[in-house]
Amino acid sequence: MTPRRFRSFGFALAALVLVSAQASAQAVLTPDQMRDLAGQAVVQGQAGLAYDLTGALIQRDAADLDAHLIRSRAARNLGRNDDALTHARRAWALAESETARYAAALATAQALSSSGRRTAAQLWLRRAVQIAPNDALKARAAEDFRYVRRQNPWATSLRFSVAPSSNINNGSRNETSELFGLPFEFALQGEARALSGIEISGGLSTRYRLIDTDRKRTDLLFGLSHRTYVLSDEARDIAPEAEGSDFSTSTAFVGAQEDYALPGGRARLGWDARFGRTWYAGDPLLSYTRIGTTYRRAAGKNGMVSLSLNREAQKGEGTRQDATIWSGHLGYGMALAGGNTLSVAATLTQSESDADYLDYTQRAISARYGLAKPVGPAQLDFGLTISDKQHDRSTLAAGGRDERSISLSVTAALPDMDFYGFIPTITLNAERTEANIDLYETETFGFQVGIRSAF
Numbered sequence: 001m002t003p004r005r006f007r008s009f010g011f012a013l014a015a016l017v018l019v020s021a022q023a024s025a026q027a028v029l030t031p032d033q034m035r036d037l038a039g040q041a042v043v044q045g046q047a048g049l050a051y052d053l054t055g056a057l058i059q060r061d062a063a064d065l066d067a068h069l070i071r072s073r074a075a076r077n078l079g080r081n082d083d084a085l086t087h088a089r090r091a092w093a094l095a096e097s098e099t100a101r102y103a104a105a106l107a108t109a110q111a112l113s114s115s116g117r118r119t120a121a122q123l124w125l126r127r128a129v130q131i132a133p134n135d136a137l138k139a140r141a142a143e144d145f146r147y148v149r150r151q152n153p154w155a156t157s158l159r160f161s162v163a164p165s166s167n168i169n170n171g172s173r174n175e176t177s178e179l180f181g182l183p184f185e186f187a188l189q190g191e192a193r194a195l196s197g198i199e200i201s202g203g204l205s206t207r208y209r210l211i212d213t214d215r216k217r218t219d220l221l222f223g224l225s226h227r228t229y230v231l232s233d234e235a236r237d238i239a240p241e242a243e244g245s246d247f248s249t250s251t252a253f254v255g256a257q258e259d260y261a262l263p264g265g266r267a268r269l270g271w272d273a274r275f276g277r278t279w280y281a282g283d284p285l286l287s288y289t290r291i292g293t294t295y296r297r298a299a300g301k302n303g304m305v306s307l308s309l310n311r312e313a314q315k316g317e318g319t320r321q322d323a324t325i326w327s328g329h330l331g332y333g334m335a336l337a338g339g340n341t342l343s344v345a346a347t348l349t350q351s352e353s354d355a356d357y358l359d360y361t362q363r364a365i366s367a368r369y370g371l372a373k374p375v376g377p378a379q380l381d382f383g384l385t386i387s388d389k390q391h392d393r394s395t396l397a398a399g400g401r402d403e404r405s406i407s408l409s410v411t412a413a414l415p416d417m418d419f420y421g422f423i424p425t426i427t428l429n430a431e432r433t434e435a436n437i438d439l440y441e442t443e444t445f446g447f448q449v450g451i452r453s454a455f
Contacts, residue, residue, distance in 0.1 A: 031057060031064075034056065034057055035064075035066050038067070041074075045077075047073075047074045047077035050070055051075060051078060051080075054070050054074065065091055065094045068090045068091040068094065069087070069091045069104065072084045072085075072086075072087035072088040072107045072110075073110075075111075084107075084110075084115075085108065085111040085112065088108040088110075088111045089108060091104040091107060092105065092107075092108055098132075098133040102133060102137060105128035105131065106124075108124045109121040109125045109148070112124060118148050118153075118154070119156070121148050121152075122152065125144050126145065126421045127420065128141035129142055129421045130418075130420045142421065142454075145421070146455060153210075153212070154207070154208055156204065156207075157204070157205050157206070158202075158203070158204055159201070159203040159205075159225075159450070161200075161202075161450035162200055162449050163427075164446050164447060165197065165429075165444060165445070166445045166446060167194040167195070167442055167444040167446075168197045168229045168247060169194070169195045170194075170444075171192055171195055172194060172438065172439050172441055173194050173441055174441055175187065175188055175193065177439045188439065191242055192439065193239070194442065194443070195242065196234055197229045198230045199228075199446075199448075201227040203223065204224050205221070205222070206222050206223070207219045207220070208220045215260060215261050216258065216260050218256070218258045219258070220254075221257060222253070222255075223251070223276075224250075224252050225251045226248070226249075226250045227249050227250075228244055228245055228247075229247050229248065230244045245281060248281055249278065249279065250278070251276060251277070253274045253276030254275055255272060255274030255275065255290075256272065257270060257271065257272035258270060258272075266297055267295065268296050268297075269293070269294070269295050270293065270294045272293075273291045274289070275288070276290070283317075284318070285317055285318075286314045286316050286317055286320055287314070287315050290310060290311070290313075292309060292310035292311070293308065295307045299334075302335040303334035303335075304332070306331045306332075307328075307331075308329045309328050310327045311324070312327075321354050321358055323351055323352065323358040324352045324353070325349065325352075326350045327350075328348045328349075329345060329346070330347075331344065331346075338372055338373070340371055340372050341372075342369050343368045344367045345366050345367075346364070347362075347363070347365075347366070348362070348363055349361070349363075356391055356394055356395060356401075359393060360389055361389070362388065364386065364388075365385070365386055366383065366386075367383070367384050368381060369381070377415075380412055382408075382410055382411075383409040384407070384409075385406070386406050387404070387405045388402075388403070389405070396437050397436060401435065403433050403434070403435045403440055404434050404435075405433040406431070406432055407429065407430065407432075408431075409428065410427065411426070412427075414426075421454050421455060422453055423451065423453075424451055425448075425450050425451065427447060427448040427450070428446075429446050429448065430444070431443070431444045
């Protein structure tokens with residue numbers, strides 16, 4: 001008999017002796033010894049024995065925290081998920097120390113996950129992360145969260161940010177403009193000029209995975225977002241009739257997406273389709289249908305190439321014209337030595353419409369660089385985008401309209417301010433647009449305060 005089989009045989013024999021002893025005398029073992037044996041039983045795969053032992057302990061003392069924790073685990077192993085959740089919640093109610101509360105939160109999450117309630121399990125794992133008594137236990141709860149998220153057919157993302165800005169309406173940075181080719185300037189009034197204020201935005205997007213195999217993933221999609229503004233006193237002086245809600249936008253969409261693993265295991269091909277609506281200042285602006293395809297392939301040891309092509313058909317509401325927009329995107333991202341990340345992308349957009357302001361060609365290149373090691377308390381990410389936009393027709397100039405823009409951003413994430421697995425972010429933005437028509441020359445400075453998940 002091997003040593004391992006000998007230990008298993010010895011444990012089974014001890015369990016048999018215990019059960020026999022319990023039948024004749026209830027005081028064979030002390031409560032501490034029964035807890036120890038129940039804990040060993042559940043680890044050794046003797047869930048039934050652990051369940052019975054902890055039942056005796058709880059009958060003796062309904063406030064036996066450890067017995068409830070062990071019984072929750074045993075019940076889960078036996079497929080009694082309702083019992084597992086009942087005892088996990090009882091343990092949570094009894095827990096007072098950080099370690100006990102952490103263990104009870106994990107037990108509750110595990111019971112919920114085994115019952116198929118994985119979204120609720122993720123919430124309890126975030127609670128476990130928050131109350132973990134040390135970094136090692138915090139990392140374990142975060143890893144459990146990732147595992148449950150992979151198993152969960154639902155994936156929901158909430159977004160919220162507050163962003164003071166020098167130009168919430170994309171108005172001109174100039175006070176005057178030459179128009180219609182005339183040799184004198186017109187004063188720009190009200191909303192034609194840049195108005196400062198605060199942008200408040202929020203959104204929700206969710207995905208339900210219908211099929212998840214090694215070769216194929218199929219998802220249903222749904223999303224909502226809303227953005228509104230509060231004008232500064234200076235902006236109210238410039239445009240007394242304006243309200244922040246005059247520039248608000250809301251969107252809603254439903255859709256589906258699917259992707260397939262290609263032979264070789266290094267590439268995936270996918271498609272997606274969406275139908276959505278957009279409101280501006282509370283009124284319907286447009287509805288759209290978008291369909292696209294994506295291709296992603298691992299490049300080298302730490303890189304990824306992505307390619308996408310999309311067609312969006314917009315149907316305008318009221319006086320808003322229809323438009324058909326084609327866009328293509330080519331990107332490459334990689335992890336550098338030391339953990340830093342670099343990504344670059346090129347985008348081409350072609351919009352066709354009877355309205356000159358919706359009929360244009362735009363080209364853009366962008367780059368992002370992320371630092372793996374914090375600088376002080378912040379993890380930093382830098383972004384740069386350069387774009388060129390051309391309108392062949394314009395009602396304000398005979399030669400059409402040309403714009404050249406550059407934007408810079410720096411995002412600082414603050415991991416030391418972690419709260420339930422969410423960390424605050426601060427993004428500084430600067431953008432400047434030069435144009436052949438003064439009215440469209442803009443300049444924007446601002447910062448955005450938001451939150452994101454740490455894992």
